[in-house]
Amino acid sequence: MEASETCRAVEAGKATASALGLQADDAVVINNSDRIVLRLLPCDVLARVAPPAHRADSQFEVVVARELAEVGAPVAELAPRLQARVHMRDDFAISLWTYYEPVGSEIAPAYYADALKRHHAALRKVELDAPHVTERIAVALREVGDREVTPALPGRDREFLGNTLSSLHAAISGGEAGEQLLHGEPHPGNLLNTRRGPLFVDLATCCRGPIEFDLGHAPEEVVEHYPEADHGLVRQCRALDWALFTTWRWRRDDQFPDRSHWRVEGLNRVRAALDHCGLGGA
Structure with a gap:
C-alpha cells in the first residue's frame, strides 16, 4: 500500500x-x-x-x-x-x-511435504465453493491481452506470457478425477514455522485443481517427499505458477514490494521453468 x-x-x-x-x-x-x-x-x-x-x-x-x-x-x-x-x-x-511467534530454523523439505499432505487431506474433508485454477489462468490471459490493465508490458513479453498461459492451461485441464481443493499458493512465504509446527497462511487463494498445482509453488526438494505426485506435471505447474505471478506484477495497480525487479525476474523464471520441463519453445 x-x-x-x-x-x-x-x-x-x-x-x-x-x-x-x-x-x-x-x-x-x-x-x-x-x-x-x-x-x-x-x-x-x-x-x-x-x-x-x-x-x-x-x-x-x-x-x-x-x-x-x-x-x-x-x-x-x-x-x-x-x-x-x-x-x-x-x-x-x-x-x-x-499471532504465532516464528521459530528461527528453516522447515526441512520432509516436514514441508508432510504439512502439505496433511493440508491436502484436510481439504478433502470440507465442502467449499472455490474456483478452479483454470479460472485464475483465464483472468491472467485477459489481463495480458488488456493494455489498459498491463500498459507497461512490452509486446514481445506480452505475446510470450499469453502463449505460455494458453499452452499450460491444457496441462491442468481435463483431469477432474484427480482434482481436489487446494491451498492455491503454498510457497515458503505462506508456511510459518511455529512451535505448533508448520502452519499455512494466506488462505484466500484456496481453489480447485490437481495437487501438482500446489506442489509447483513449493521448493523442488519438497516434491521429492511427495511421491504420489506426477513430477512431470509439477514441473509444468511450476512454469504456470511463475507465469501467473509475473502477470500480476505487470498490473498497473500492483503493489507488490520491489515490483520492477520481479517483473523482469519473473519472466526469467518462467523461461527457466519452461526449459526445465522441455517446453522452452512455448
Whole structure:
C-alpha cells in the first residue's frame, strides 16, 4: 500500500481491535503488499487489513479458515474468543487472527511435504465453493491481452506470457478425477514455522485443481517427499505458477514490494521453468 493508505490501514486495524475489547496501543507491520498484516500489541493479535477491492477475498479467507480449523488442518487460526468475521472500518476489510511467534530454523523439505499432505487431506474433508485454477489462468490471459490493465508490458513479453498461459492451461485441464481443493499458493512465504509446527497462511487463494498445482509453488526438494505426485506435471505447474505471478506484477495497480525487479525476474523464471520441463519453445 502507499504510505498514506498504510497509515489509515494501521489505524483501522488498531481501532477495530480496540472496539472489540482488545488492547491495541501499537502495531508492527509484518507485511505490506496489496494488503497489510499487523501484529497488534500488547494484545498480540494479528490483523489482516485489506482495501475494498479485496473485501470478498477477506470474507472467503475467514470461511476457509473456520472450516479447516474444524478438521484439524495445519493452518493459522482466527483469533480465539472473537466472532469469526470480517470487520469494516474506514473502507478497509479487517480480519483478526492468532499471532504465532516464528521459530528461527528453516522447515526441512520432509516436514514441508508432510504439512502439505496433511493440508491436502484436510481439504478433502470440507465442502467449499472455490474456483478452479483454470479460472485464475483465464483472468491472467485477459489481463495480458488488456493494455489498459498491463500498459507497461512490452509486446514481445506480452505475446510470450499469453502463449505460455494458453499452452499450460491444457496441462491442468481435463483431469477432474484427480482434482481436489487446494491451498492455491503454498510457497515458503505462506508456511510459518511455529512451535505448533508448520502452519499455512494466506488462505484466500484456496481453489480447485490437481495437487501438482500446489506442489509447483513449493521448493523442488519438497516434491521429492511427495511421491504420489506426477513430477512431470509439477514441473509444468511450476512454469504456470511463475507465469501467473509475473502477470500480476505487470498490473498497473500492483503493489507488490520491489515490483520492477520481479517483473523482469519473473519472466526469467518462467523461461527457466519452461526449459526445465522441455517446453522452452512455448
